[in-house]
Amino acid sequence: MKKTAFLIIILATLMNLQAKTQQADSADVYMITCAPGNTSYTIYGHTAIRIAIRGTEFDMAYNWGIFDFSTPNFVYRFAKGKLDYLLGAYPYERFLQEYISEGRSVWSQKLNLTTAEKEKLFELINENLKPENRKYRYDFFFDNCATRVRDIVMAAASDTIIVPAKEEKQSYRQLIDPYQKVLPWLDFGADMLLGLQSDLKASVSGEMFLPIFLRDNFANAIIVHDKEQEPLAGPAEIVVDMPSPPAAAKAWMPQTVLWLLFLFVVLVTFVFKKPGLVKATDFILYLIYSVLALVLVFTNIFSEHDALHLNLLFLGINFIIPILFVMLITRSKAVKMSRLAFAISTLWLPVSLIAGQGINPALIPLVLTIMVRLFSHCRFSKEL
Numbered sequence: 483m484k485k486t487a488f489l490i491i492i493l494a495t496l497m498n499l500q501a502k503t504q505q506a507d508s509a510d511v512y513m514i515t516c517a518p519g520n521t522s523y524t525i526y527g528h529t530a531i532r533i534a535i536r537g538t539e540f541d542m543a544y545n546w547g548i549f550d551f552s553t554p555n556f557v558y559r560f561a562k563g564k565l566d567y568l569l570g571a572y573p574y575e576r577f578l579q580e581y582i583s584e585g586r587s588v589w590s591q592k593l594n595l596t597t598a599e600k601e602k603l604f605e606l607i608n609e610n611l612k613p614e615n616r617k618y619r620y621d622f623f624f625d626n627c628a629t630r631v632r633d634i635v636m637a638a639a640s641d642t643i644i645v646p647a648k649e650e651k652q653s654y655r656q657l658i659d660p661y662q663k664v665l666p667w668l669d670f671g672a673d674m675l676l677g678l679q680s681d682l683k684a685s686v687s688g689e690m691f692l693p694i695f696l697r698d699n700f701a702n703a704i705i706v707h708d709k710e711q712e713p714l715a716g717p718a719e720i721v722v723d724m725p726s727p728p729a730a731a732k733a734w735m736p737q738t739v740l741w742l743l744f745l746f747v748v749l750v751t752f753v754f755k756k757p758g759l760v761k762a763t764d765f766i767l768y769l770i771y772s773v774l775a776l777v778l779v780f781t782n783i784f785s786e787h788d789a790l791h792l793n794l795l796f797l798g799i800n801f802i803i804p805i806l807f808v809m810l811i812t813r814s815k816a817v818k819m820s821r822l823a824f825a826i827s828t829l830w831l832p833v834s835l836i837a838g839q840g841i842n843p844a845l846i847p848l849v850l851t852i853m854v855r856l857f858s859h860c861r862f863s864k865e866l
Contacts, residue, residue: 529547651684679790
């Protein structure tokens with residue numbers, strides 16, 4: 483949710499909060515929420531904590547969203563679920579400047595914590611800042627910059643925090659969908675890789691993995707102090723006001739491209755029937771779908787991201803396709819294998835609908851395209 487090209491840890495200007503616990507009664511604690519951006523790692527927004535001590539120059543941002551693009555095997559580690567994020571602390575003004583430069587709005591909410599709760603919060607942050615604790619294993623839905631802020635604030639509260647329940651709950655997939663519309667191909671890719679875990683209904687606490695939901699839920703939350711109910715957070719005040727990014731003008735692009743591909747394959751298969759064109763089409767399609775099938779095997783079985791498991795798309799683009807690609811290259815007879823792959827692919831849509839897995843509309847032509855070529859190799863009108 484927040485990217486930096488280098489790891490900001492503790493700057494020379496940072497004073498240890500342990501030296502400030504005695505000044506907790508002079509400290510103001512804020513939750514900072516940053517609007518979504520237009521790049522893949524910013525579209526969901528960002529959350530941080532700000533601590534300012536009145537009468538001093540101490541004004542720091544605590545950011546659990548730091549990662550490093552130069553990490554060896556960055557993409558693989560992210561897909562495998564082994565990418566580490568970490569907590570960094572740096573001056574609040576520097577934090578703001580990054581979002582001003584990116585053209586993203588920023589909101590601030592003052593948290594209604596007692597002096598004892600602030601001291602507890604300081605202790606928890608100090609513990610988190612230790613070199614052995616600074617890193618954490620990132621999980622998009624369950625352990626990210628927003629959930630870290632949610633959890634540390636709730637852990638610091640001496641009494642109960644009450645967040646109003648909601649009558650209608652959305653799945654994790656439904657929650658992230660509006661944010662991804664600004665990048666249609668990312669939206670398509672995410673829906674292609676997310677499994678049934680992402681279709682579970684999120685609780686009120688669960689939906690706070692998204693910074694905007696954390697902001698709004700904290701604004702409506704109640705904290706109990708000495709048996710008296712008080713607001714947990716003040717209203718979200720605008721610190722940086724930027725225009726909202728324009729709506730995506732090409733949200734239709736994935737569907738259009740894939741339906742055109744489907745139409746082309748149908749024409750090649752049933753109208754043109756030119757051997758050279760058919761062979762070239764088969765080679766390209768089976769190669770692409772073999773890669774997709776192997777990616778789905780990897781995300782379903784080997785990734786540590788729970789949200790990628792139990793992805794029923796592995797039926798539509800199944801593991802037999804890479805075998806058929808090898809048989810295609812070696813010119814081996816593949817009628818039985820094609821029939822098996824085709825039969826498995828036909829199960830994808832009904833099984834997904836019954837199981838309740840969300841389906842991006844662009845996935846339908848994606849699966850139908852390979853089914854057309856599988857069907858052509860089944861030779862149902864001929865004997866084996």
